[in-house]
Amino acid sequence: MREPANIKVLLERIRPAYIGLILYPPSPRFIRAELTDYYARLTLPKVGVFVNEPNEAVLKQVEVLALQVVQLHGKETPEQVAALRQSLPREVEIWKVASVGNAVDWKQLEAYVPHSSHLLFDTQVKGYGGSGQQFNWELLQDYPFDMPFIVSGGITEDSAAKLLDLAEGLPQLAGVDINSKFELVPGLKNILALERFTKALNKEYHDRNKS
Ligand SMILES: O=C(O)c1ccccc1N[C@@H]1O[C@H](COP(=O)(O)O)[C@@H](O)[C@H]1O
Numbered sequence: 320m321r322e323p324a325n326i327k328v329l330l331e332r333i334r335p336a337y338i339g340l341i342l343y344p345p346s347p348r349f350i351r352a353e354l355t356d357y358y359a360r361l362t363l364p365k366v367g368v369f370v371n372e373p374n375e376a377v378l379k380q381v382e383v384l385a386l387q388v389v390q391l392h393g394k395e396t397p398e399q400v401a402a403l404r405q406s407l408p409r410e411v412e413i414w415k416v417a418s419v420g421n422a423v424d425w426k427q428l429e430a431y432v433p434h435s436s437h438l439l440f441d442t443q444v445k446g447y448g449g450s451g452q453q454f455n456w457e458l459l460q461d462y463p464f465d466m467p468f469i470v471s472g473g474i475t476e477d478s479a480a481k482l483l484d485l486a487e488g489l490p491q492l493a494g495v496d497i498n499s500k501f502e503l504v505p506g507l508k509n510i511l512a513l514e515r516f517t518k519a520l521n522k523e524y525h526d527r528n529k530s
Pocket residue numbers: 339341343346347348368370392441447448449450451452471472473474496497498499500
């Protein structure tokens with residue numbers, strides 16, 4: 320997110336666990352440089368979303384924006400991620416994104432596990448993210464690691480039941496990352512849609528768990 324008025328309403332009405340700051344210049348959601356101090360002062364945990372940035376640039380933004388999480392959404396190698404892990408403050412998490420097409424190469428992802436705190440699964444597209452497209456979540460049924468993961472890619476208001484189906488067999492599913500399907504225009508979240516989604520998730524969860 321990038322607009323202060325929109326973020327204010329989000330904090331009052333939704334209180335999400337994290338807020339994402341897109342640090343990929345070609346994105347229409349790229350943060351506003353003139354608001355750096357404002358973003359840095361936000362008390363909600365901040366996820367900086369990077370695409371193929373050199374580690375020095377990532378480290379600088381972690382400091383300037385006071386990020387709690389670095390989301391690596393490009394083709395960063397396991398070696399780069401290992402080096403970044405060594406240089407980052409201990410408390411800053413790395414979420415490595417895995418772009419999913421028709422299959423998942425678990426062996427290739429294994430190399431990221433020692434250096435990341437979560438894997439984040441998004442849909443493989445021509446660009447890098449924010450596509451609004453879903454991949455086949457059935458592929459995650461084979462998730463082989465203890466490390467928690469996050470599901471992303473085209474999540475919509477209607478995804479609540481499907482997300483809870485997925486969570487039932489996979490205790491490693493730690494969260495969902497919602498983006499373009501909850502926007503009025505790129506970079507501006509539809510807070511009413513977010514409220515409907517969180518309500519639907521809570522209702523579905525309670526319906527499934529009442530005795
Ligand atoms: O949102 C963007 O513009 C973006 C650009 C470059 C890399 C990642 C980006 N967003 C991330 O993409 C996923 C999925 O988004 P969507 O729900 O399919 O729109 C999510 O992790 C965003 O943080």
